[in-house]
Amino acid sequence: MDEDVLGVDVGGTAIKTWWHGGAGPTVPTPKGDPTGERTADLLAGLAAGFPGVAAIGVATPGIVDDEAGVTRMSVNLGWQEVPVRDLLESRTGVPVALTHDVRAGAVAERLTGAGAGRPGALVFAPVGTGLALAVVDADARPIGTGWAGEVGQLRFGPGPHRGLRVEEVASAGGLALRYGAPEAAPVLAAMQAGDAVAAERWRETVDALAEVLAWTIALIAPGTVAVGGGLARAGDALLDPLRAALAERLAGFPEPVxxxxxxxTAAAAIGAAHLADVRRRSR
Amino acid sequence: MDEDVLGVDVGGTAIKTWWHGGAGPTVPTPKGDPTGERTADLLAGLAAGFPGVAAIGVATPGIVDDEAGVTRMSVNLGWQEVPVRDLLESRTGVPVALTHDVRAGAVAERLTGAGAGRPGALVFAPVGTGLALAVVDADARPIGTGWAGEVGQLRFGPGPHRGLRVEEVASAGGLALRYGAPEAAPVLAAMQAGDAVAAERWRETVDALAEVLAWTIALIAPGTVAVGGGLARAGDALLDPLRAALAERLAGFPEPVxxxxxxxTAAAAIGAAHLADVRRRSR
Incomplete structure (x- = not known):
């Protein structure tokens, strides 16, 4: 990747930047900006502070139409149909790439993160307040756009969780809520202290994640699954039972690492910078 | 698509061809051909019968490495690591594209079949003796290679079917076997005549298909799901409850048609011809 591309991750509370291979400034996200104009002004100002910016990559949460360069809907940003690419290209005069923050994260993990040096496609699963997945192919091209990867919004079918949205079980936020804790860390601590209810909730979350990932692996046959987000801080307490549950489902299948x-948390800004580079070269 | 590309679908019992927008000859697949050499000889002979063949597209069952042009493994053909593309290019001197038969079918359905004129990606679900899926993007490019789409080989997790392979429930063959019939049609007939056991087996099959498709839709956000294979002959007896089960799972999601x-059964040969055209233009 060339060094003169700026990556920007527009989150609900903060905007993170990535420049010259390292983290740039983080600034608060403008509040009450339904048109996205103030955010675009701010991003243009940020870009002006980096000498020689040749392209900008922007990642946002929500439903993002990568091809059109439009964030269709984002609850966190209060946006509907915000044409981020046009707003920012008209202010800066440089090519702008827009994508979903999880897809950007997958690009970063594929190229320079968990997937670096490994063959094949990569699935990025940030398990945080909610759950969305992103898939990139072996060349780090994102697969899908718009609603693609919003598996957390799906509802469980027949079974113990019927009717629940997937992320009500398969996320750090869902785990905490179902146990009655403010976040996931105390649930892990309680389980490790011998609390049987915490262990059961933990197991349900791991099983639900394995469910999501098993179908994804069977459809895509990736080489790598990169697990991130708040719940990944549990380390092997999450990954060991997750790998075991996947092995049961994938018997006979080539298993990804x-x-x-x-x-x-830098993944989205890093991936956005990569995508800006791709967009610039394609023009 | 140009007219001078030959599409070939190499099945376990027959080889089908597609030429100039219509079905060409169907010939028996050579038996006992572990190296694929005799099949390649036969295909080269078939191609010589079509004046001016500029490229050949070949679809096979099994695990197919599209990029390498190698069928890694096919139980139906008795093949392991057969370099189909090289075998046929060396015999014919024209560009050859190799892909999986279900991926080829998805290409055909996207361009000139169920997906024609509809936006977005397409999922092709041939529900037959077994079950595999294929996904193509809005431009009919197949997503994934190798084991991608072999969802029928996955095993169910916790629930009534735990440990069963998905296609033991979610296929025409699985439905027949579980009911104790030689094929799926008598199960449908029994259900329509009021047989409660047949109705229960049918419902289980539909629910399992909805499970497979719901996760796929959430991951890919396709515009179209094209259901084929033997079970699709049931028409609305399959599609109506399938759509209802999907609507329950996808509440809030944009639903594909x-x-x-x-x-x-011509889908794979048609799609193979399309892919041959793409390969020729890329050279």
Whole structure:
């Protein structure tokens, strides 16, 4: 990747930047900006602070139409149909790439993170407040757009969780809520202290994640599954039972390596920078 | 698509061809051909019968490495690591594209079948003796290679079917076997005559198919799901409850249209011809 591309991750509370292979400034996200104009002004100002920016990659949460360069809907940002690419290209004069923050994270994990040096496609599973997945092919091209990867919004079919949204079980936020804790870490601590209810909730979360990932692996046959987000901080307490549950489901299938994501909260800004580079070269 | 590309679908018992927009000859598949050399000889002979063949597309069952042009493993053909592309290019001197028969079918359904004129990606679900899926993007490019789409080989997790392979429930062959019939049609007839056991087996099959498809839709966000294979001959007796089960799972999601596949058993040969055209243009 060339060094003169700026990566930007527009989150609900903060905007993170990536420049010249390292983290740039983090600034608060403008509040009450339904048109996205103020956010675009801010991003243009940030870009002006980096000498020689040749392209900008932007990642946002929500439903993002990568081809059109439009964030169709984002609850976190209060956006509907915000044409991020046009707003920012008109202000800066440089090519802008827009994508979903999880897809951007997958690109980063594929190229320079958990997937670096491994063959094949990569699935990025940030298990946090909610759950969305992203898939990139062996060349780090994102697969799907719009609603693609919003598996957390799916509802469980017949079984113990019937009717629940998937992320109500298969996320750190869902785990905490079902146990009655403010976040997932105390549930892990309680389980490790011998609390049987915590252990049961933990097992349900791991099983639900294995369910999501098993179908994804069977459809895509990736080489790597990179698990990130808050729940990944549990390390082997999450990954060991997850790998065991996957092995049961995937018997006979070539199993991907299931590893922690490498880029942490910088993943989306890093991946956005990569995609900006791709977009610039294609023009 | 140009007219001078030959599509070939190499099945376990017959080889089907597609030429100039219509079905060409069907010939028996050579038996006992572990190296694939005799099949390649036969295909080269078939190609010589079509004046001016500029490229050949070949679809096979099994685990197919599209990029390498190698059928890694096919139980139906008795093949392991057969370099189909090289075998046929060396005999014919024209560019050869190799892909999986279900991926080829998805290409055909996207371009000229159930997906024609509809936006977005397409999922092709031929529900026959077994079950595999294929996904193509809005431009009819297949997503994934190798084991990708072999969802029928996955094993169910916790629930009534735990440990069963998915296609033991979610296929025409699985339905027949579980009911104790030689094929799926008598199960449908029994259900329509009021047989409660047949109705229960049918419902289980539909639910399992909905399970497979719901996860696939959440991951890919396709515009179209084309259902083919033997079970699709049941028409609305399959599609109506399938759509209802999907609607329950996808509440809030943009739902794709779920329609019968259009190309029947010609799909793989048609799609192979399309891919041959793409390969020729890329050289």
């Amino acid at each position: 299931v590893v922690p994501a490498a880029h942490g | 779920v329609v019968p596949a259009a190309h029947g």
